[in-house]
Amino acid sequence: MRLVQKFGGTSVADLNRIRHVADIVCREREAGNEVAVVVSAMAGETNRLIALAHELAPEPKQRELDALVATGEQVTAALLAIELNRRGVPAYSFTGGQAGFRTTSSHFRARILEVQAEHLVRHMQRGHVPVVTGFQGVNERGEITTLGRGGSDTSAVALAVAVGADRCDIYTDVDGVYTTDPRVEPRARKIPKISYEEMLEMASLGAKVLQVRSVGLAMRYGMPIYLRSSFVDAPGTLVTKEDQTMERAAVTGIAFNRDEAKVTIRGIPDRPGIAAAVFGPIAEAEINVDVIVQNVSEAGVTDITFTVPRQDFRTTLRIMERVKAELGAREVFGDDTVAKVSIVGVGMRSHSGVAKTMFETLAQAGVNIAMITTSEIKITVVIDEEKLETAVRALHEAFRLHEPAREEA
Amino acid sequence: MRLVQKFGGTSVADLNRIRHVADIVCREREAGNEVAVVVSAMAGETNRLIALAHELAPEPKQRELDALVATGEQVTAALLAIELNRRGVPAYSFTGGQAGFRTTSSHFRARILEVQAEHLVRHMQRGHVPVVTGFQGVNERGEITTLGRGGSDTSAVALAVAVGADRCDIYTDVDGVYTTDPRVEPRARKIPKISYEEMLEMASLGAKVLQVRSVGLAMRYGMPIYLRSSFVDAPGTLVTKEDQTMERAAVTGIAFNRDEAKVTIRGIPDRPGIAAAVFGPIAEAEINVDVIVQNVSEAGVTDITFTVPRQDFRTTLRIMERVKAELGAREVFGDDTVAKVSIVGVGMRSHSGVAKTMFETLAQAGVNIAMITTSEIKITVVIDEEKLETAVRALHEAFRLHEPAREEA
Numbered sequence: 001m002r003l004v005q006k007f008g009g010t011s012v013a014d015l016n017r018i019r020h021v022a023d024i025v026c027r028e029r030e031a032g033n034e035v036a037v038v039v040s041a042m043a044g045e046t047n048r049l050i051a052l053a054h055e056l057a058p059e060p061k062q063r064e065l066d067a068l069v070a071t072g073e074q075v076t077a078a079l080l081a082i083e084l085n086r087r088g089v090p091a092y093s094f095t096g097g098q099a100g101f102r103t104t105s106s107h108f109r110a111r112i113l114e115v116q117a118e119h120l121v122r123h124m125q126r127g128h129v130p131v132v133t134g135f136q137g138v139n140e141r142g143e144i145t146t147l148g149r150g151g152s153d154t155s156a157v158a159l160a161v162a163v164g165a166d167r168c169d170i171y172t173d174v175d176g177v178y179t180t181d182p183r184v185e186p187r188a189r190k191i192p193k194i195s196y197e198e199m200l201e202m203a204s205l206g207a208k209v210l211q212v213r214s215v216g217l218a219m220r221y222g223m224p225i226y227l228r229s230s231f232v233d234a235p236g237t238l239v240t241k242e243d244q245t246m247e248r249a250a251v252t253g254i255a256f257n258r259d260e261a262k263v264t265i266r267g268i269p270d271r272p273g274i275a276a277a278v279f280g281p282i283a284e285a286e287i288n289v290d291v292i293v294q295n296v297s298e299a300g301v302t303d304i305t306f307t308v309p310r311q312d313f314r315t316t317l318r319i320m321e322r323v324k325a326e327l328g329a330r331e332v333f334g335d336d337t338v339a340k341v342s343i344v345g346v347g348m349r350s351h352s353g354v355a356k357t358m359f360e361t362l363a364q365a366g367v368n369i370a371m372i373t374t375s376e377i378k379i380t381v382v383i384d385e386e387k388l389e390t391a392v393r394a395l396h397e398a399f400r401l402h403e404p405a406r407e408e409a
Numbered sequence: 410m411r412l413v414q415k416f417g418g419t420s421v422a423d424l425n426r427i428r429h430v431a432d433i434v435c436r437e438r439e440a441g442n443e444v445a446v447v448v449s450a451m452a453g454e455t456n457r458l459i460a461l462a463h464e465l466a467p468e469p470k471q472r473e474l475d476a477l478v479a480t481g482e483q484v485t486a487a488l489l490a491i492e493l494n495r496r497g498v499p500a501y502s503f504t505g506g507q508a509g510f511r512t513t514s515s516h517f518r519a520r521i522l523e524v525q526a527e528h529l530v531r532h533m534q535r536g537h538v539p540v541v542t543g544f545q546g547v548n549e550r551g552e553i554t555t556l557g558r559g560g561s562d563t564s565a566v567a568l569a570v571a572v573g574a575d576r577c578d579i580y581t582d583v584d585g586v587y588t589t590d591p592r593v594e595p596r597a598r599k600i601p602k603i604s605y606e607e608m609l610e611m612a613s614l615g616a617k618v619l620q621v622r623s624v625g626l627a628m629r630y631g632m633p634i635y636l637r638s639s640f641v642d643a644p645g646t647l648v649t650k651e652d653q654t655m656e657r658a659a660v661t662g663i664a665f666n667r668d669e670a671k672v673t674i675r676g677i678p679d680r681p682g683i684a685a686a687v688f689g690p691i692a693e694a695e696i697n698v699d700v701i702v703q704n705v706s707e708a709g710v711t712d713i714t715f716t717v718p719r720q721d722f723r724t725t726l727r728i729m730e731r732v733k734a735e736l737g738a739r740e741v742f743g744d745d746t747v748a749k750v751s752i753v754g755v756g757m758r759s760h761s762g763v764a765k766t767m768f769e770t771l772a773q774a775g776v777n778i779a780m781i782t783t784s785e786i787k788i789t790v791v792i793d794e795e796k797l798e799t800a801v802r803a804l805h806e807a808f809r810l811h812e813p814a815r816e817e818a
Contacts, residue, residue, distance in 0.1 A: 015464055052488060055424055057495035064494065067502045068487035071480035078477035079461060085473065086466035093476045098551055142507055 001166045002034040002124065006134065006156030009043035010173040011230035012076050021230060022083045024171065025129060029089065034124040036163060038134040038156040039080055041072025062107035066136070066146045070096070073133030073152075081131045091129040094120070096144070099130065100162070101137030101155065103145045110145035112137060112154065115162035124163065132159060153214035161221045168218065168225050170210060175229035176237035177202060177209055179401035180254040184392045187402035191252060192235065195242040198252045201344040201378045215239065242346050250351035251399040254392055256341045260290070261313035262305055262370065262382055265320050267330025270302040277327055278304055281319050287312040291340065291380060293371050301330070305371055307382060310336050338370060339388040342380040343395060355379055357398055365394040410575045411443040411533065415543060415565030418452035419582040420639035421485045430639060431492045433580065434538060438498065443533040445572060447543040447565040448489060450481025471516035475545070475555045479504070482542030482561075490540045500538040503529070505553070508539065509571070510546030510564065512554045519554035521546060521563065524571035533572060541568060562623035570630045577627065577634050579619060584638035585646035586611060586618055588810035589663040593801050596811035600661060601644065604651040607661050610753040610787045624648065651755050659760035660808040663801055665750045667794055669699070670722035671779065673714040674729050676739025679705060686736055687713055690728050696721040700749065700789060702780050710739070714780055716791060719745050747779060748797040751789040752804060764788055766807055774803040 005028065007021050021037075028035050049069050053060040060068075077093035084091035096103075100116035120130045134152030139145050147154055153170055160168035175190065177199065182188040194202070196219035203212050209227060218225050218239065228236035268274050275294070282289055292306040308316045313336040320332040348354045358379055362369060367390060371382035383391055396402060414437065416430050430446075437444050458478050462469040469477075486502035493500035505512075509525035529539045543561030548554050556563055562579055569577035584599070586608065591597040603611070605628035612621050618636060627634050627648065637645035677683050684703070691698055701715040717725050722745040729741040757763045767788055771778060776799060780791035792800055805811060 015461065018465070049484070052424065052484075053491050056427070056488060056492045060491040061494045064487045064490045064500075064502055067504075068484060068491070071483050071487075074480050074483075075458065075461075075477060078473045078480075079465060081473045082462050082469040082477070083465045085470045091473075093473055095476075095553075144504075 001032075002164065003028055003167055003169055004036050004038060004156055004160035004163065004165045005169045006038040006152060006171060007040065007230055008152065008170075008172045009040040009046075011171050012039055012080070013043040015079070017230075018076070018080055018083055021080060021171075022087060022089075024230060025084060026087060026089060029129065034127070036120055036124055036130045036132065036159060036165070037080065038132050038152060038159055039073060039076040040134050040152045041069070042076055045072040045075070063143060066107045067144045069146060070133070070136045070144045073135055077131045077133045084129055084131070089129055090127065091131055092123060093131045093133075095133050096136035096155070097138035097142070099132040099159070101158070103137035103139055103147070105139040105141065105143075105145070107143075107145055109148040110137065110139065112147065112158045115158050117159060117162040120159075121163050151211070151213070153211040154217060157214045157218045157223055157225065160223050161217070165223070168223055169228060170214075170225055171228050171230035172209065173229065173231060174209055174227075175232050175234055176227050177239075177253065179252070180392055180396055181256070184256075184389050185396045187396065189402055189404065190235075191237050193238045193240065194252055195346050196239060197242065197377055198344050198346055199239045201342065201375075202253050202255050210239070249345060249399075250347040250354045251343045251345040251401065252347070253344050253401070254341065254395050254399075255344060256339060256388060256392055258339045258385055258388060259310050260307045260338050260340050260382065260385075261310045261316070261334060261336035262307045262338050263313070263316050263320055263332070263334040264303060264305040265324060265329050265332050266303045267301045268304065268327050269329075270296060270300055274302070274327060275304070278320075278323055279306075281323060282308070282316060285312075285315060285319060287316055291371055291373050291382060293373060307338070307340065307371070335370075337385045338382050339385040340380060340382050341388065341391050341395070342378050343399065344378045346377050348377055348379070358395065361394050361398040362391055365390050367391045367394070410441075411573065412437055412576055412578055413445050413447060413565055413569035413572065413574045414578045414580065415447040415561060416449065416580045416639055417561065417582070418449040418455075420580050421448055421489070422452040424488070426639075427485070427489055427492055430489060430580075431496060433639065434493060435496060435498060438536075438538065443536070445529055445533055445539045445541065445568060445574070446489065447541050447561060447568055448482060448485040449543050449561045450478070451485055454481040454484070472552060475516045476553050478555060479542070479545045479553045482544055486540045486542045493538055493540070498538055499536065500540055501532060502540045502542075504542050505545035505564070506547035506551070508541040508568070510567070512546035512548055512556070514548040514550065514552075514554070516552075516554055518557040519546060519548065521556065521567045524567050526568060526571040529568075530572050560620070560622070562620040563626060566623045566626045566632055566634065569632050570626070574632070577632055578637060579623075579634055580637050580639035581618065582638065582640060583618055583636075584641050584643055585636050586648075586662065588661070589801055589805055590665070593665075593798050594805045596805065598811055598813065599644075600646050602647045602649065603661060604755050605648060606651065606786055607753050607755055608648045610751065610784075611662055611664050619648070658754060658808075659756040659763045660752045660754040660810065661756070662753050662810070663750065663804050663808075664753060665748060665797060665801055667748045667797060668719050669716045669747050669749050669791065669794075670719045670725070670743060670745035671714055671716045671747050671791055672722070672725050672729055672741070672743040673712060674733060674738050674741050675712045676710045677713065677736050678738075679709055679711040683711070683736060684713070687729075687732055688715075690732060691717070691725060694721075694724060694728060696725055700780060700782050700791060702782060716747070716749065716780070744779075746794045747791050748794040749789055749791050750797065750800050750804070751787050752808065753787045755786050757786055757788075767804065770803050770807040771800055774799050776800045776803070
């Protein structure tokens with residue numbers, strides 16, 4: 001097998017952790033696999049460098065910040081190569097640019113355009129281990145760019161695609177994806193296998209194990225991602241294409257987020273363009289709107305309710321008061337003690353009655369639903385924050401998520 | 410004027426020193442000059458990184474050590490660019506590779522092959538300040554190489570040549586070249602102007618202000634180097650082509666070195682190839698021979714005396730005992746309490762009697778001479794170490810080095 005292994009900042013936090021990473025690399029190599037490695041900066045290093053820059057200038061130029069923080073991964077890559085060499089493993093460190101990562105020109109949030117990694121493939125075929133700095137590349141002017149926080153996962157998947165790897169192993173300080181947060185539901189179970197689509201819904205809803213960008217990329221190229229812990233030697237979660245065995249369960253997991261506030265603007269004269277009129281000023285204030293529900297409540301007028309991050313609640317209310325006046329709407333009100341709960345599962349497509357089960361379960365648990373939205377593989381409800389744990393536990397039970405799936409049994 | 414300014418490790422040791430460097434850059438820019446900057450790693454950083462590597466492996470691969478330590482200069486370059494940008498000066502950091510430094514492939518002691526710096530010239534012409542990492546480049550495989558300790562001076566001179574600079578300013582923690590070490594002769598005077606040839610003789614003889622490599626490069630291309638302190642705002646020493654005003658004095662300075670031991674092999678049958686037979690085994694032991702004197706002492710046999718670093722004295726004696734047996738020489742003996750004193754000056758060429766003055770002065774001071782060698786612009790004697798200070802002070806007085814040269818008066 002050809003593997004790309006990625007190790008995050010906590011996995012390479014000090015020399016002992018780097019030695020342990022070398023153990024993992026050697027284990028896969030001794031099992032007969034070809035291995036390339038992608039590393040992050042040692043935990044804390046990126047922040048240390050950014051703090052130095054900010055001590056000099058309140059708004060350092062992003063070109064220079066990129067050049068500065070890119071050194072963090074370069075140090076890790078060289079140190080891991082040194083440790084592997086010491087063990088007799090021929091290993092070579094590469095910066096993003098040297099590894100062939102070409103990106104867009106925008107600094108600090110560049111996107112990967114292509115990875116020209118033929119030379120890395122030749123190394124791998126000869127049994128060498130390329131150790132590549134994650135999170136970075138060069139733009140068309142040859143300047144160092146970084147992919148933004150968490151971009152190392154995306155680097156790893158992109159490299160896996162470029163070298164034609166069979167799998168991309170992402171090692172982190174959590175050991176996989178759970179049916180829900182074990183701190184809320186102790187019976188939460190590790191999911192052995194999850195589809196890209198489900199992973200995207202789980203990740204963007206708060207189960208932040210893996211960067212959304214990297215999952216999207218893996219899905220586009222069908223690259224399996226294996227999420228594992230570099231701290232505990234235990235099976236993780238395989239993120240892969242939807243297959244037969246996945247369809248057996250209607251619901252794969254329950255994601256939730258407490259950091260929510262909802263705002264309603266009621267009695268807006270219903271005419272084309274009102275959504276733009278409502279959400280334009282919010283976007284200009286750089287507030288991320290999440291769930292949006294619109295309903296015609298009576299003839300000719302409509303209501304819109306949406307959620308925003310809790311910290312933006314006051315600002316959003318102020319903006320909406322202005323919008324109310326402009327649109328001649330009736331009233332604006334909100335609530336910043338709400339939470340969002342989603343059930344996610346590709347099985348929903350073929351299982352009827354999932355929504356019915358969800359709503360009945362919540363009703364029996366005494367949870368009032370304030371908003372509902374649905375997608376292909378997800379149903380989201382907004383509820384009172386104080387009912388969040390009750391709701392998650394009831395749903396976990398109702399969909400029998402604590403029971404091992406058949407393939408595990 | 411177009412300038413390249415180079416700042417060493419102590420000059421960029423912390424954020425305050427970096428701010429001060431920005432002051433100096435801005436001052437030259439405001440004086441109407443085009444400026445490019447070459448920086449070293451923050452003092453201590455290179456050693457910190459090397460220590461990390463050695464904690465992992467006793468002999469880290471040099472390719473990886475280069476990749477590791479190169480981050481030191483990269484951090485300084487980005488931070489200085491950030492500080493300059495904050496002040497409204499358009500500044501851009503460049504790694505050695507980005508700046509166009511192509512080197513030989515050997516890691517940790519690479520040599521510069523060429524500097525393709527047209528893009529930096531365009532920046533400078535637009536009033537931008539390129540900030541380039543010293544000490545590094547890339548080889549033909551695109552791997553990061555470093556030039557060896559002190560290579561930053563060489564980087565600066567090479568860049569100055571490549572961008573067609575009028576002068577290369579090297580800022581350090583000393584403020585110039587003195588007629589001799591002020592700790593030995595308090596009346597030692599800063600030399601305002603010195604020729605490349607004299608600087609080479611001064612530097613290689615222990616007045617280690619500037620890397621010999623960089624002086625050789627500057628001499629080849631006629632690039633003036635201005636040695637200055639980044640800590641004290643005072644005139645420094647200009648290292649440049651020999652010119653008329655330099656010829657007025659016979660002797661420019663007195664260099665010395667205490668770290669010497671001398672070894673004599675006596676009564677070697679005099680035939681072709683004996684020098685090779687003597688020095689071959691020493692070179693194989695990686696011992697650097699410095700002064701060599703050979704003399705025919707009687708018909709058919711010869712004596713050879715030479716100096717080595719004091720730490721290699723015992724090893725050298727052991728090797729010479731073997732050589733003695735092979736060559737059928739009479740005896741081997743040595744002394745590790747000697748020192749070397751040299752008077753240096755291009756004026757010697759046109760002033761007769763310099764050697765006579767030197768030997769008379771030493772005789773009057775009661776200093777016995779063990780060895781003498783001469784070159785075009787230098788006379789070196791090996792003497793008892795305990796007479797070193799006496800000799801230096803007497804020579805400083807005899808050649809009137811404490812008196813300002815006419816052009817300064």
